[in-house]
Amino acid sequence: MTLRFSRLTMLLAGSALLCTTLSAQARELSVSTVLSDAFPWGQAAEKWAELVEERSGGELTLRVYPNAQLVSGDQTREFSAMRSGLIDLAVGSTINWSPQVPELNLFSLPFFMRDYAAVDSVTGGEAGKQVFAAIEEGGVVPLAWGENGFRQLSNSKGPIDEPSDLEGLKIRVVGSPLFQDTFEALGANPTQMSWADAKPALTTGAVDGQENPLSVFDVARIDQVGQTNLTLWNYMNDPLVFAANQRVWGSLSAEDQDLLRQAAVDAGEWEIAMTREEEGERRAAITERGVDIVELTEAQHMAFVQATQSVYDTWIDKIGESLVKTARSDMAAN
Template sequence: MKSMKALFAGLALAAMVLPGVVANGAAAADYKAEYKLSTVLGKPFPWGIGGDRWAELVKEKTNGRINVKMYPGSALVNGDQTKEFTALRQGVIDMAVGSTINWSPQVKELNLFSLPFLMPDHKAMDALTQGPVGKQLFDLLATKDVVPLAWGENGFREVSNSKRAIRTPEDLKGLKIRVVGSPLYLDTFTALGANPTQMSWADAQPALSTGAVDGQENPVGVFVAGKLPTLGQKHLTLWGYVADPLIFVVNKEVWNSWSKEDQEAVRAAAVQAAAEEVAIARKGITAQDDSLLKDIAAQGVEVVQLTPEQQKAFQKATQAVYDKWAKTIGPDLVKAAETSVANRK
């Protein structure tokens, strides 16, 4: 009789335990074998290094429960980087380290960072991304089917070309400059007298090589990793007219499918990878360490650093563009950004 009671007790215990076991098993089964991470640039660009590092840290911090594969070159949207955010919202892409520029056609407020000469230095960029403006933009993105986790950095976009040194707005006149797919960039370079041409980065490199376009604008890290001196880019001007912060994000449905523990692990991985990526993006281009700029000059490139007075001429030439786009972005947001920049430490 005792053995029968023990048997029934054991069965009752199993009935209580099994549902939980099955539920946990089902939860684990809901995880994908692989999560797709989209980036525009792969290694050895700082952007690609950051994406790769995030994938590595996610696997490490989730003990292998979440496996991420990076797809550089906007491969998940056939190379069209401006469609990345839409694909992310739709679930075609699970995760991304995306550019504020490339996502600005869908989220107009992200054009903030492309207002010409809003941010004079890295401290200004940090004041925006790490302050109330950055939080406001993350809150906005959170309403658009994604979960933003951390700010990374592609960097200040500097202009290069194959024809001549650029020191004044007049030097840009007539130059055919490749720009990213944002109408704000068309307006800015048109105001400076250049001939802006929109094309993907994949198309830009052969266009520079053949001389179909004269120049381009990109962070110094891209200039180096893309070997642009070998593509005829012998004149580089550091003017810091706009910057391109990156955003580490996860599709909201994917995020909600993970346990709280794994969500926090992915968030921690994003914060760590982003901090490491920003450090890489800034290495060798500061007043304290200009080793990368010296390396560029050693490749036969004329590197021009604009003085504050020279920069003012470009700022004046693009003021109408700034004012026009401030209305589109939102006057309150722009005012908050200007205040944060003015009060930076």
């Protein structure tokens, strides 16, 4: 009886030790993202978490914190918070991170990348490698690309198909000096404010318009706050970046690093494809809700390009002339 009890005790102790060891091996990392999984951006983060848990057998898990929760809603602080270690991982916007990494303004140069082929040429080319190197020099490890999409222009006043239509319009823009310069060059009155403040301002007419990707316009139902005119002008693109804090990245085994990076690449490719495939459906849904959509002709597009040419003179040096030239070469080669 005593022998059986001793064996049972040893068995239970061994099981407890095994559970403790497995628990010690399991690790949870935080992931910051600005939008929830109602949007492709948030879905990219959730897909990353899903792939990591599946491929690691649950030994490595990612907990997604949407709506910039980890930085109290201030999305412009996300990169700094990740660099300092307050955030382990993020799926972040090139716009939001550009104050800390000036090279990311490459994607915000007005009318620089006309279509998705141009974007893919840059992110997948030599310029993309240089941008990733700049992010890493800034204290964060970039892993893969995602996509928030081309930003389109909406307003409550009327159709916009030439620069003069923007004269005097109050347009809500994100907190980036490059956006300020772009809309001032077009004769508009750009107003920087958070998205939390933007919807009430659009509702009351305190601002006349805003710019966002088609997915955001659709999911957030921006047409419900008086935005009944939408111009598809692809004036800039906002790639997303899957990234990690350097200390956290360095604490992972080589195997876990490979797993985390490949899961990010796969999640990014999945999200990019999904975002682009859904654009036709979103456009149809927006039209059905009574929004008038303008798509620029070649001549109209060139009028906007010429009107914003002065912005290049201001920003090429800040971004890096060599990087801009490399991006042009990447696009020309493809």
